[in-house]
Amino acid sequence: MNRTVLMAALAGLALLSTIANSLYTAVSDDASREAAVIIFVVTASGLSLFGIGTAFRGLVAGGVANLVFSRKTAIK
Numbered sequence: 407m408n409r410t411v412l413m414a415a416l417a418g419l420a421l422l423s424t425i426a427n428s429l430y431t432a433v434s435d436d437a438s439r440e441a442a443v444i445i446f447v448v449t450a451s452g453l454s455l456f457g458i459g460t461a462f463r464g465l466v467a468g469g470v471a472n473l474v475f476s477r478k479t480a481i482k
Contacts (some may be wrong), residue, residue, distance in 0.1 A: 441472035 432442035449464030 418444045437476070438472060440475050444468055444471045 429442075429446060432446070433439045435442075446466035447465045448467045449460045452460055454460060455463070
C-alpha cells in the first residue's frame with residue numbers, strides 16, 4: 407500500500423469525530439433540522455451543475471429549505 411493512500415485514510419478517520427459532532431450540532435435544533443440535513447446532503451454530493459460548486463448550491467438549497475419550513479411552521 408502506498409504511504410500517501412495510508413496517510414489520507416488515517417486523516418479521514420481522524421476527521422470522523424469532527425464531522426459527527428458538527429452534524430449532531432447542526433441537527434440538534436428542531437426548527438432548522440431539515441435545512442441542515444439538506445445543506446449537508448447537497449454539499450456532500452460533490453455534484454457540480456452548470457459550473458456552480460456544491461458549497462454554493464448547498465447554501466442556496468439550505469436557505470430555500472429554511473424559508474419553506476419556517477413558513478410551514480408559521481402557518482400552523
